Amino acid sequence: MAKSKFEYVRLFETEDRLIPNCWIVVRIDGKAFHRFTDSHHYMKPNDERGLNLMTRAAQNVMEDFKDIVIAYGQSDEFSFVFHKNTNIYNRRGSKMMTNVVSLFSSSFTMLWPRYFSTQDLQYAPTFDARVVLYPSDQNLKDYLSWRQADCHINNLYNTCFWKLVQERGHTPAQAQERLKGTLSSDKNELLYSDFKINYNNLPELFRKGTILIRCKEGVSGDTKPTTDGRQMTLVGNHVHTKARPSTVVLHTDLIGKQFWEDNLDILGPRPK
Numbered sequence: 001m002a003k004s005k006f007e008y009v010r011l012f013e014t015e016d017r018l019i020p021n022c023w024i025v026v027r028i029d030g031k032a033f034h035r036f037t038d039s040h041h042y043m044k045p046n047d048e049r050g051l052n053l054m055t056r057a058a059q060n061v062m063e064d065f066k067d068i069v070i071a072y073g074q075s076d077e078f079s080f081v082f083h084k085n086t087n088i089y090n091r092r093g094s095k096m097m098t099n100v101v102s103l104f105s106s107s108f109t110m111l112w113p114r115y116f117s118t119q120d121l122q123y124a125p126t127f128d129a130r131v132v133l134y135p136s137d138q139n140l141k142d143y144l145s146w147r148q149a150d151c152h153i154n155n156l157y158n159t160c161f162w163k164l165v166q167e168r169g170h171t172p173a174q175a176q177e178r179l180k181g182t183l184s185s186d187k188n189e190l191l192y193s194d195f196k197i198n199y200n201n202l203p204e205l206f207r208k209g210t211i212l213i214r215c216k217e218g219v220s221g222d223t224k225p226t227t228d229g230r231q232m233t234l235v236g237n238h239v240h241t242k243a244r245p246s247t248v249v250l251h252t253d254l255i256g257k258q259f260w261e262d263n264l265d266i267l268g269p270r271p272k
């Protein structure tokens with residue numbers, strides 16, 4: 001068929017093929033979730049329903065994109081790591097990023113009633129996304145450690161902040177002032193002495209966030225059950241959900257060597 005005279009406009013499109021041999025991270029993040037979580041009466045500082053919904057939406061993404069080798073989520077964000085040798089969409093960054101964030105958003109919305117049965121979604125939630133390339137395994141490990149450290153730092157601060165507000169009657173400004181300049185050790189001490197809370201006994205879901213990896217049947221692994229009891233099932237040594245049997249939910253340390261020693265295959269050759 002003869003080309004139309006309009007065909008030339010294609011030339012305006014730009015290539016955005018990501019360079020080879022780099023781990024590709026797509027990170028999504030809720031837009032204005034400060035407002036979204038307020039409007040939907042999330043528990044403070046952590047709402048287990050909300051966190052589990054994020055995880056479930058992320059499992060949907062991993063189910064669709066088999067080249068994602070690991071995902072990590074906390075608060076209103078999730079990072080998806082595509083294998084460094086993936087060829088999906090010819091490594092076109094915008095195609096990868098938009099498909100991931102779109103599937104995540106629609107899954108979050110579709111699954112909402114399952115996690116928030118007593119309240120309707122007030123408005124459509126939105127997520128942004130970015131793509132970041134990491135050229136070495138160490139860079140990738142450090143990236144994931146950075147997100148997990150962020151989870152820990154925010155959770156420790158927010159746990160203190162909301163205890164002061166909800167149980168000491170501080171105003172947000174007073175709580176902020178009380179915590180200004182404090183070190184982690186000061187905050188641990190505050191929780192222990194004023195509220196009889198040992199920070200290390202708080203749920204790992206809140207302190208460490210959520211890791212999703214592929215299920216390896218018959219291979220032992222350090223797995224933890226999902227908190228969504230209805231869907232829980234056991235295959236081999238792994239606990240995973242019935243509806244999404246190819247991912248395992250963990251709330252363990254990514255920081256340090258142990259996780260990577262236990263899961264060497266994650267950074268190995270691309271699975272067929």
Ligand SMILES: Nc1nc2c(ncn2[C@@H]2O[C@H](COP(=O)(O)OP(=O)(O)OP(=O)(O)O)[C@@H](O)[C@H]2O)c(=O)[nH]1
Nearest residue numbers: 030031032033034037042043044045046047075076
């Ligand atoms: N109450 C409550 N709030 C949460 C929870 N998880 C996330 N949030 C809120 O979501 C915010 C996420 O932080 P950000 O992504 O930096 O802030 P944001 O409001 O989403 O703003 P942008 O991402 O810049 O659009 C937190 O500051 C909290 O206000 C939760 O489990 N409970």
Ligand SMILES: [Mg+2]
Nearest residue numbers: 029030031076
């Ligand atoms: Mg956000």
